[in-house]
Amino acid sequence: MDDSRTRRPEPTMRDVAALAGVSIKTVSRAVNGERGVGADVARRVAEAAAALGYRPNLSASSLRRADRRSTTLGVVFEDLSNPFDSTLLRAVEARARESGFLVFAGSDEDDPARQAEILESLALRRVDGLLAMPLAGHQDALRGERQRGVPMVLLDRPPTFPDTDCVTTTNRESTSEAVQRLTALGHRRIAFLGDRQELWTHQERHAGYVEGLARAGVRPGRDLVRRDLRGPEAAQTAVTDLLGLPEPPTAVFAAQNLLAIGAVRALQHAGLEHDVALVGFDDFPVADLLRPAVSVVQQDVSALGRTAADLVLARIAGDRSPAKHVTIPATLVPRGSGEVPPLRSARG
Amino acid sequence: MDDSRTRRPEPTMRDVAALAGVSIKTVSRAVNGERGVGADVARRVAEAAAALGYRPNLSASSLRRADRRSTTLGVVFEDLSNPFDSTLLRAVEARARESGFLVFAGSDEDDPARQAEILESLALRRVDGLLAMPLAGHQDALRGERQRGVPMVLLDRPPTFPDTDCVTTTNRESTSEAVQRLTALGHRRIAFLGDRQELWTHQERHAGYVEGLARAGVRPGRDLVRRDLRGPEAAQTAVTDLLGLPEPPTAVFAAQNLLAIGAVRALQHAGLEHDVALVGFDDFPVADLLRPAVSVVQQDVSALGRTAADLVLARIAGDRSPAKHVTIPATLVPRGSGEVPPLRSARG
DNA sequence: CTGAAAGCGCTTACAG
DNA sequence: CTGAAAGCGCTTACAG
Structure with missing residues (x-):
C-alpha cells in the first residue's frame, strides 16, 4: 500500500473529462445516467472514471442543482x-x-x-x-x-x-387496557409510577390509568399515585414506600421501563415479586428472564x-x-x- | 405561522451584504469572525444576518476552502x-x-x-x-x-x-482471568460458548479460555467447547445438550451477552441456575436483576x-x-x- | 479595514 | 449526441 497517511486530492470531473477526451458536461451526463450519451463515449468515460477512482462530489452537485437536495x-x-x-x-x-x-x-x-x-x-x-x-x-x-x-x-x-x-x-388507550386487565383480575388498589408530569407521554399514560380504573368503577387512591419519578432508584424507593402503607397496593403499573425495573428491585427486595402484580409500559431486554417474567405494554418502536x-x-x-x-x-x-x-x- | 409547508430559498451572503451595504467578502469575514472588520461594520452585518435569518452554507464554504473539511x-x-x-x-x-x-x-x-x-x-x-x-x-x-x-x-x-x-x-486477558476465577473456585469442567469462529473477538476469547484453563493446569475438554453459536437459541440448545452429558460442566463461560442469555434460559429451564456457574462476556441490561444475578466481563464501551x-x-x-x-x-x-x-x- | 475578480466541482440553460 | 459559458454560495489571492 502506498502512503495512506496522506490524503490525496480527489479526482474531479475535469480529470475524468481530460482522460476520456470529452467535456465535463459529457462526464456529468454519463455519471448521472442522463440519456443522450453515445455508447462509445459512455464507455470511455466509465473507464476513465474507474481508472482515476473518480467519485462525484455530492455537495458540489447539490449546490448547483435546482432541487438543492443534500439527500x-x-x-x-x-x-x-x-x-x-x-x-x-x-x-x-x-x-x-x-x-x-x-x-x-x-x-x-x-x-x-x-x-x-x-x-x-x-x-x-x-x-x-x-x-x-x-x-x-x-x-x-x-x-x-x-x-x-x-x-x-x-x-x-x-x-x-x-x-x-x-x-x-397509543399511550392512553393501552394503559387503560392494561389497567382494566388488572381490575378484571380483581385488583382494586393499583399503584401508578410516572415520570416527569410535564412529559406528554406520561400525562397520557396517567390519563389512561385513571380511565382504566373508572371503567371498572374503581376510584383512584391518591396515595397510590407516584409521579415525577426520575429513574429506577426513585421508582424503587416509591414502591418500597408503597409496600409500607397500611393498605399497600396489590398491583403496580409502571409507566416506563426504567420505572418497572426499579419496581422489580423493590419487590424482589421485599420478597414480594410473586405477590404483587406488575405491568410496565415499554418493553426492556430480558424482561422475560426475570421471575416472574415482567408483563409489559410493548410499543412498536x-x-x-x-x-x-x-x-x-x-x-x-x-x-x-x-x-x-x-x-x-x-x-x-x-x-x-x-x-x-x-x-x-x-x-x- | 405563515405557510411553513413551502420551503423558502435560504438567504445568502449576497443578501446579507446587500442589506448591510457591504461586499460579500466583508460578510464572509464577519461571519467567520476573522479580524480586520470595523466594529460598526461588524454590527451592521450581524444585524442584517439576524434580520434575514441568515445561516452560512457549510457545503459551499467547504467546497471552496483550502482544507476541504466537511466537519x-x-x-x-x-x-x-x-x-x-x-x-x-x-x-x-x-x-x-x-x-x-x-x-x-x-x-x-x-x-x-x-x-x-x-x-x-x-x-x-x-x-x-x-x-x-x-x-x-x-x-x-x-x-x-x-x-x-x-x-x-x-x-x-x-x-x-x-x-x-x-x-x-482485553478479550483474551479478561477471559483468561474470568476462567481462572472459576478454576480458583474449584471448577474443572468449564464449558465455552462462542459465536462464529471467524470473528477475531471470539478467537481471542477462546484463546483466553484455553489460556485460563492452562494456568490452572486444566486440560480443556473438547466436548465442553461449543462454537459457531449464533444467537441465544443456539446457546440455549447447546447448554441443554451440555447438561445432558455423562459428565456435565459445573460452570459455563459464554463469550457474548446473547449467548449468556441463552445459557440463562437453559439453566432456568433445567432448574440448575443456582447449581451451575455462569460468566458472560459483555454486560447486558438488568443482568443484576436475574436470580442469580449474572456475573460478566464488562467492556468499557x-x-x-x-x-x-x-x-x-x-x-x-x-x-x-x-x-x-x-x-x-x-x-x-x-x-x-x-x-x-x-x-x-x-x-x- | 474593505472589495473586485477568480475559482472550488458541479449543473443549468443554451447553442450547435 | 456534445460542449462552451455562466453560476450555485462561498473563500482565496490579490489589490488598494
Missing part, C-alpha cells in the same frame, strides 16, 4: 444509547437508505441548548428533513426550523406548534421510526397535504408479573 | 439498535460534537455489500473521517477507503490491512467509542504518527452466577 436527514433524539432511541434510529436509517438518504444522528440529552445547537449544526449542512423528539417545555428551536419550512416529523410526543407531522403510540421516516421522505418529495398525527398501536404482552391475582397478596 | 464523521457499525453499537455511537457523537463535527450513522448488518454501499454513500458526501467495525472476512471496502487516504479508526476488531488505527478490548473518536479527530487534525492499536481494559463484575462453587452442582 441527508437529521435525527435529534434524547439519548442515542437508549434502546428506545436507538431502535428508532435504526428503523429511520434503514428507511432512509432505501431512498438514498444518509442520516445525521445527535443526542440532545433533554437539554434545550444542546438541541438548538444540534439543529443549528444540521441547518448549516442543509439537511433535507428533520426527525426529532420534542422537549417537554422548550420547542422554540424546533418551531424555528419548521417556520423556515424544513420538512419535519416529530416522534413520541406531539408538537406545541401547528402544521407539523408527528407519530406517537420500529413501526414508529419507519412511519416517521416515510412521512418526512414524502414531505421532502413534495407532499403538501395537511399535517398528520399518526398513532401506532401498542400491544399488551402478558408474561406472568401482570397476571398475579390480588388474593395472594392480601396481607394482615 | 463530518461517518460511522458504520453492524446494527445501531444493538446496545453495544448504540453505546459506541453515543460516545463517538458526544466527542465529535465537542469538536464541531456531526456524525453520519449507518448499519451494515454484517453484509459486505451493504457496508460498501454505506461507505460509498459517505464518500460521496466527503466525510472527513470514518469509524467502522470491520467485517470478519471482507475488508476490501474499508481497505479501499483507507488507501484513498481517508482517516479511519476501526472498533472492536483489528484490520487485516496495514497502517490503520484500531481500538479493541464508552471508553472504546471516545478513544476511537479522539484518534480519528487527531488524524483529521493532521496527526501522522504510526498507526496505533489501543486496548481498553475490561472489568470482571461478580454478581453471583459466577461465584457458584462446583460442589453444589456435583450430581449423581
Whole structure:
C-alpha cells in the first residue's frame, strides 16, 4: 500500500473529462445516467472514471442543482444509547437508505441548548428533513426550523406548534387496557409510577390509568399515585414506600421501563415479586428472564421510526397535504408479573 | 405561522451584504469572525444576518476552502439498535460534537455489500473521517477507503490491512482471568460458548479460555467447547445438550451477552441456575436483576467509542504518527452466577 | 479595514 | 449526441 497517511486530492470531473477526451458536461451526463450519451463515449468515460477512482462530489452537485437536495436527514433524539432511541434510529436509517438518504444522528440529552445547537449544526449542512423528539417545555428551536419550512416529523410526543407531522403510540388507550386487565383480575388498589408530569407521554399514560380504573368503577387512591419519578432508584424507593402503607397496593403499573425495573428491585427486595402484580409500559431486554417474567405494554418502536421516516421522505418529495398525527398501536404482552391475582397478596 | 409547508430559498451572503451595504467578502469575514472588520461594520452585518435569518452554507464554504473539511464523521457499525453499537455511537457523537463535527450513522448488518454501499454513500458526501467495525472476512471496502487516504479508526476488531488505527478490548486477558476465577473456585469442567469462529473477538476469547484453563493446569475438554453459536437459541440448545452429558460442566463461560442469555434460559429451564456457574462476556441490561444475578466481563464501551473518536479527530487534525492499536481494559463484575462453587452442582 | 475578480466541482440553460 | 459559458454560495489571492 502506498502512503495512506496522506490524503490525496480527489479526482474531479475535469480529470475524468481530460482522460476520456470529452467535456465535463459529457462526464456529468454519463455519471448521472442522463440519456443522450453515445455508447462509445459512455464507455470511455466509465473507464476513465474507474481508472482515476473518480467519485462525484455530492455537495458540489447539490449546490448547483435546482432541487438543492443534500439527500441527508437529521435525527435529534434524547439519548442515542437508549434502546428506545436507538431502535428508532435504526428503523429511520434503514428507511432512509432505501431512498438514498444518509442520516445525521445527535443526542440532545433533554437539554434545550444542546438541541438548538444540534439543529443549528444540521441547518448549516442543509439537511433535507428533520426527525426529532420534542422537549417537554422548550420547542422554540424546533418551531424555528419548521417556520423556515424544513420538512419535519416529530416522534413520541406531539408538537406545541401547528402544521407539523408527528407519530406517537397509543399511550392512553393501552394503559387503560392494561389497567382494566388488572381490575378484571380483581385488583382494586393499583399503584401508578410516572415520570416527569410535564412529559406528554406520561400525562397520557396517567390519563389512561385513571380511565382504566373508572371503567371498572374503581376510584383512584391518591396515595397510590407516584409521579415525577426520575429513574429506577426513585421508582424503587416509591414502591418500597408503597409496600409500607397500611393498605399497600396489590398491583403496580409502571409507566416506563426504567420505572418497572426499579419496581422489580423493590419487590424482589421485599420478597414480594410473586405477590404483587406488575405491568410496565415499554418493553426492556430480558424482561422475560426475570421471575416472574415482567408483563409489559410493548410499543412498536420500529413501526414508529419507519412511519416517521416515510412521512418526512414524502414531505421532502413534495407532499403538501395537511399535517398528520399518526398513532401506532401498542400491544399488551402478558408474561406472568401482570397476571398475579390480588388474593395472594392480601396481607394482615 | 405563515405557510411553513413551502420551503423558502435560504438567504445568502449576497443578501446579507446587500442589506448591510457591504461586499460579500466583508460578510464572509464577519461571519467567520476573522479580524480586520470595523466594529460598526461588524454590527451592521450581524444585524442584517439576524434580520434575514441568515445561516452560512457549510457545503459551499467547504467546497471552496483550502482544507476541504466537511466537519463530518461517518460511522458504520453492524446494527445501531444493538446496545453495544448504540453505546459506541453515543460516545463517538458526544466527542465529535465537542469538536464541531456531526456524525453520519449507518448499519451494515454484517453484509459486505451493504457496508460498501454505506461507505460509498459517505464518500460521496466527503466525510472527513470514518469509524467502522470491520467485517470478519471482507475488508476490501474499508481497505479501499483507507488507501484513498481517508482517516479511519476501526472498533472492536483489528484490520487485516496495514497502517490503520484500531481500538479493541482485553478479550483474551479478561477471559483468561474470568476462567481462572472459576478454576480458583474449584471448577474443572468449564464449558465455552462462542459465536462464529471467524470473528477475531471470539478467537481471542477462546484463546483466553484455553489460556485460563492452562494456568490452572486444566486440560480443556473438547466436548465442553461449543462454537459457531449464533444467537441465544443456539446457546440455549447447546447448554441443554451440555447438561445432558455423562459428565456435565459445573460452570459455563459464554463469550457474548446473547449467548449468556441463552445459557440463562437453559439453566432456568433445567432448574440448575443456582447449581451451575455462569460468566458472560459483555454486560447486558438488568443482568443484576436475574436470580442469580449474572456475573460478566464488562467492556468499557464508552471508553472504546471516545478513544476511537479522539484518534480519528487527531488524524483529521493532521496527526501522522504510526498507526496505533489501543486496548481498553475490561472489568470482571461478580454478581453471583459466577461465584457458584462446583460442589453444589456435583450430581449423581 | 474593505472589495473586485477568480475559482472550488458541479449543473443549468443554451447553442450547435 | 456534445460542449462552451455562466453560476450555485462561498473563500482565496490579490489589490488598494
